[in-house]
Amino acid sequence: MTRRPYDPAASPLRAPEPGFGRMLARAAGIALTAAIVAVLLYALFGLLASLRPPGDVGPGPAQAWLRGAGRLAVVIFVLVFSVTLPFLLRGWQDRAFHVVGLAATFFGLGMLLLFFTQLAADVQLYFQVTPVLVEQHNRELSEQVEQAEKTFAAELAETRQEMAEALAAAANAQEKREIRDLYEKEILPNRVKVLRENAAEKKLEAEMSQRPDTSGPALVGHFLTHGPSDKPQDVGVLPALLGSVWVALLTVLFAVPVGVGAALYLEEYRSNRWLGSIIQVNINNLAGIPSVVYGILGGFVFVELFFKPLALQYPGIAVRNVLGGGLTLGLLTLPVVIVAAQESIRAVPLSVRQGAYALGATRWQVTRYQVLPMALPGILTGTILALSRAIGEAAPLVLFGALQFVDQLPTPLSRFTVLPMQIFGWTERPPVEVTVAGTTHSIDLWRSNAALASVLLLVVLLSLNGLAIYLRNRAQRQTRA
Amino acid sequence: MTTAPPEPAQAPRSLPRANRWLQRLREKIIELGLLCCGLLSIAVTLAIALVLLYGSAEFCLYKDAPAEGVAAGGARLERMDAAEVGERVGYFFTGTEWTAGFADPHYGILPLLLGTLLVTVIAALIALPIGVTTAIYLSEYARPRVRAIAKPTLELLAGIPTVVYGFFAVTAVTPLLGCLFDNALDSQSSLVQYLVTLGVLPLFPGRLGDPHNQLAGGIVVGIMIIPMVASLSEDAMRAVPRSLRDAAVALGANKFKTSVKVVLPAALSGVMASFLLAVSRAIGETMAVSLACGDTARLSLDPREGMATMTSFIVRAAKGDVESGTTYFNSLFAVAGLLFLLTLAMNIIAQLVIRRYRQVYQ
Numbered sequence: 044m045t046r047r048p049y050d051p052a053a054s055p056l057r058a059p060e061p062g063f064g065r066m067l068a069r070a071a072g073i074a075l076t077a078a079i080v081a082v083l084l085y086a087l088f089g090l091l092a093s094l095r096p097p098g099d100v101g102p103g104p105a106q107a108w109l110r111g112a113g114r115l116a117v118v119i120f121v122l123v124f125s126v127t128l129p130f131l132l133r134g135w136q137d138r139a140f141h142v143v144g145l146a147a148t149f150f151g152l153g154m155l156l157l158f159f160t161q162l163a164a165d166v167q168l169y170f171q172v173t174p175v176l177v178e179q180h181n182r183e184l185s186e187q188v189e190q191a192e193k194t195f196a197a198e199l200a201e202t203r204q205e206m207a208e209a210l211a212a213a214a215n216a217q218e219k220r221e222i223r224d225l226y227e228k229e230i231l232p233n234r235v236k237v238l239r240e241n242a243a244e245k246k247l248e249a250e251m252s253q254r255p256d257t258s259g260p261a262l263v264g265h266f267l268t269h270g271p272s273d274k275p276q277d278v279g280v281l282p283a284l285l286g287s288v289w290v291a292l293l294t295v296l297f298a299v300p301v302g303v304g305a306a307l308y309l310e311e312y313r314s315n316r317w318l319g320s321i322i323q324v325n326i327n328n329l330a331g332i333p334s335v336v337y338g339i340l341g342g343f344v345f346v347e348l349f350f351k352p353l354a355l356q357y358p359g360i361a362v363r364n365v366l367g368g369g370l371t372l373g374l375l376t377l378p379v380v381i382v383a384a385q386e387s388i389r390a391v392p393l394s395v396r397q398g399a400y401a402l403g404a405t406r407w408q409v410t411r412y413q414v415l416p417m418a419l420p421g422i423l424t425g426t427i428l429a430l431s432r433a434i435g436e437a438a439p440l441v442l443f444g445a446l447q448f449v450d451q452l453p454t455p456l457s458r459f460t461v462l463p464m465q466i467f468g469w470t471e472r473p474p475v476e477v478t479v480a481g482t483t484h485s486i487d488l489w490r491s492n493a494a495l496a497s498v499l500l501l502v503v504l505l506s507l508n509g510l511a512i513y514l515r516n517r518a519q520r521q522t523r524a
Numbered sequence: 525m526t527t528a529p530p531e532p533a534q535a536p537r538s539l540p541r542a543n544r545w546l547q548r549l550r551e552k553i554i555e556l557g558l559l560c561c562g563l564l565s566i567a568v569t570l571a572i573a574l575v576l577l578y579g580s581a582e583f584c585l586y587k588d589a590p591a592e593g594v595a596a597g598g599a600r601l602e603r604m605d606a607a608e609v610g611e612r613v614g615y616f617f618t619g620t621e622w623t624a625g626f627a628d629p630h631y632g633i634l635p636l637l638l639g640t641l642l643v644t645v646i647a648a649l650i651a652l653p654i655g656v657t658t659a660i661y662l663s664e665y666a667r668p669r670v671r672a673i674a675k676p677t678l679e680l681l682a683g684i685p686t687v688v689y690g691f692f693a694v695t696a697v698t699p700l701l702g703c704l705f706d707n708a709l710d711s712q713s714s715l716v717q718y719l720v721t722l723g724v725l726p727l728f729p730g731r732l733g734d735p736h737n738q739l740a741g742g743i744v745v746g747i748m749i750i751p752m753v754a755s756l757s758e759d760a761m762r763a764v765p766r767s768l769r770d771a772a773v774a775l776g777a778n779k780f781k782t783s784v785k786v787v788l789p790a791a792l793s794g795v796m797a798s799f800l801l802a803v804s805r806a807i808g809e810t811m812a813v814s815l816a817c818g819d820t821a822r823l824s825l826d827p828r829e830g831m832a833t834m835t836s837f838i839v840r841a842a843k844g845d846v847e848s849g850t851t852y853f854n855s856l857f858a859v860a861g862l863l864f865l866l867t868l869a870m871n872i873i874a875q876l877v878i879r880r881y882r883q884v885y886q
Contacts, residue, residue, distance in 0.1 A: 140665065148677070158696050
């Protein structure tokens with residue numbers, strides 16, 4: 044039996060509403076009762092507070108606590124009462140629930156707006172503080188170059204001075220010539236060469252690490268194209284970003300074929316009823332296992348049992364590598380893919396299958412050429428959901444042993460980090476001491492970095508989720524049409 | 525499940541016999557391959573159970589060898605006798621001190637369990653009422669246009685990664701709670717001063733544990749699991765037959781009475797299942813909790829202090845690069861095993877409840 048969803052607007056029946064005057068009278072009665080209860084509550088606590096052992100002088104902490112508790116009880120009572128009052132009155136119940144329900148539905152959104160405001164403030168802090176620090180560092184580097192040039196000149200002058208002293212101390216012309224030769228042919232050129240190299244090195248270093256452009260886009264560009272650093276103003280997310288992309292790709296490459304295969308078995312084949320229902324129950328349970336536990340599984344199976352022995356033979360392989368991380372997350376997202384694929388396969392009408400069977404197709408031909416193409420939009424939606432879960436998940440990879448400080452760009456068998464782990468690491472870091480113009484501030488600059496990385500992660504994830512919702516809605520429209 | 529598809533028709537007579545045999549073989553191989561995909565999920569469950577069991581057994585049976593022996597090249601762990609094993613297992617379930625990784629380690633799970641419990645209770649206090657109210661509103665009251673906005677909103681909440689929720693807990697919720705609890709004590713704001721003189725605030729002496737506290741963790745986890753409660757409960761309520769509602773309205777009930785006294789009880793098993801699944805998710809929540817609550821194991825009931833939970837201990841142990849093959853490392857498996865059992869039990873109960881409720885209306 045198919046059941047249409049309940050549509051509140053379509054119901055033809057309406058309950059009669061009581062008159063306004065009667066409702067007002069009832070409200071007044073309830074309010075009076077409530078007031079009496081509140082007064083009694085207050086009096087009770089006041090009485091308790093005034094009970095004092097003989098010999099006790101003045102109100103002690105217990106009395107203060109009791110009085111406070113009494114007032115708090117009254118405040119809570121009044122608050123709770125004013126919220127529940129409309130629900131005690133028949134005529135107001137529906138209206139009140141409209142308001143309460145709307146508030147509850149959008150409570151999450153409200154909190155989210157609050158959080159996003161904080162996020163925006165942290166990101167703004169990044170754009171305020173980072174340029175100052177970068178410019179400060181630029182200035183330090185320029186000063187170093189100047190310093191090097193100054194030392195260059197000073198040391199040269201010193202050497203000349205030495206030469207002059209040596210010449211003055213020399214006894215005869217022969218000795219003077221020897222000294223002059225020694226200085227002009229050997230010592231001076233050598234000294235100049237060394238000093239010049241030194242200065243050039245300093246200058247090169249300054250040019251390499253100086254960031255002349257401190258505008259907003261340039262800062263974001265630097266953040267997106269650089270690796271980790273021990274200076275909060277210099278860090279970037281490139282290795283983490285690429286690590287996330289690699290891990291997510293491997294996850295999907297593993298989870299989607301296996302997941303769709305399992306879903307096809309459960310929906311189209313399931314020749315063994317008993318085995319099928321065991322697999323089904325098992326998948327439902329897998330979906331509820333905490334993600335850390337998958338991390339422990341991955342850390343044990345892929346790292347300890349597989350890649351550790353392998354890395355002993357082939358030193359080029361990192362023990363905790365991208366492939367292992369991707370497979371771990373693949374196991375984690377497997378139930379997501381299976382459930383989504385099952386739902387979309389189940390939605391394919393039976394008549395399609397029957398028609399194909401009637402034409403003499405085998406079971407695999409029906410599955411491959413009829414069912415799978417029709418279920419593809421749903422499978423795609425499931426894939427995107429699995430992808431966004433894999434990108435956002437950090438706990439299994441912490442357990443798997445992914446690092447936080449990785450400066451090399453990831454390849455499938457190298458060590459790696461991912462964006463959520465980077466956010467986790469940066470959020471945990473304490474504030475940094477920043478000295479600007481002689482005054483020292485304590486600024487949560489690492490957290491600002493985490494905020495910027497969070498914005499990046501959220502943009503990726505929300506656009507993926509939006510895509511999934513759009514695809515699902517389109518598929519639903521097509522099925523209906 | 526759909527009804528079993530009819531047996532495939534006979535292949536056309538014109539096909540040679542060998543070709544038909546090949547085709548049948550191919551079908552068998554494909555079915556076997558798909559079965560293997562399905563069996564992999566069972567293998568994953570078994571592997572998880574085995575790994576956790578293996579680690580927990582090592583935790584129960586072995587203790588750290590003295591440092592001199594290890595330095596001399598001996599094994600890191602040595603067997604304990606039966607009395608010591610009994611003591612360790614007994615202390616694990618009843619001990620009130622968790623100091624894994626310290627100089628004098630004690631492995632009593634109660635502080636971690638209490639930390640998890642506190643976060644879960646706070647999260648449930650937020651998510652369950654709000655989630656059920658949302659579900660009633662969406663299934664009974666909301667117009668299609670409101671639904672069209674509310675559904676993506678809930679999906680948005682569900683789509684934010686947990687580590688970002690942790691970031692929010694640290695940067696937004698904890699400072700706000702600090703304003704509430706700490707600044708009240710030395711605030712100049714007249715409203716706050718009024719509340720102080722009203723005698724309400726002295727009820728909460730002391731300050732927020734900085735920077736970690738259980739309250740912030742519970743709040744963000746609560747917000748995180750609202751979508752789960754709301755959407756599962758709403759599904760259950762929409763599955764309640766319309767005839768029940770019509771009967772209630774015919775008896776003179778208004779929409780509120782119908783929702784609360786007829787639809788909600790009729791969908792109660794589904795709502796309970798959503799509670800169980802959401803609470804199991806809160807228990808297993810990791811990144812947000814370990815950022816918000818910290819990893820100091822502490823036996824306390826004050827939600828303003830930060831207490832390690834089971835998951836945040838696991839994260840600390842994993843992050844700290846503990847040498848494998850030590851008791852500290854093995855304790856991680858014991859904690860994870862307990863976590864696994866807890867969540868598994870809640871999931872199984874939820875599945876059973878859902879099955880029962882399906883039987884009632886289908």
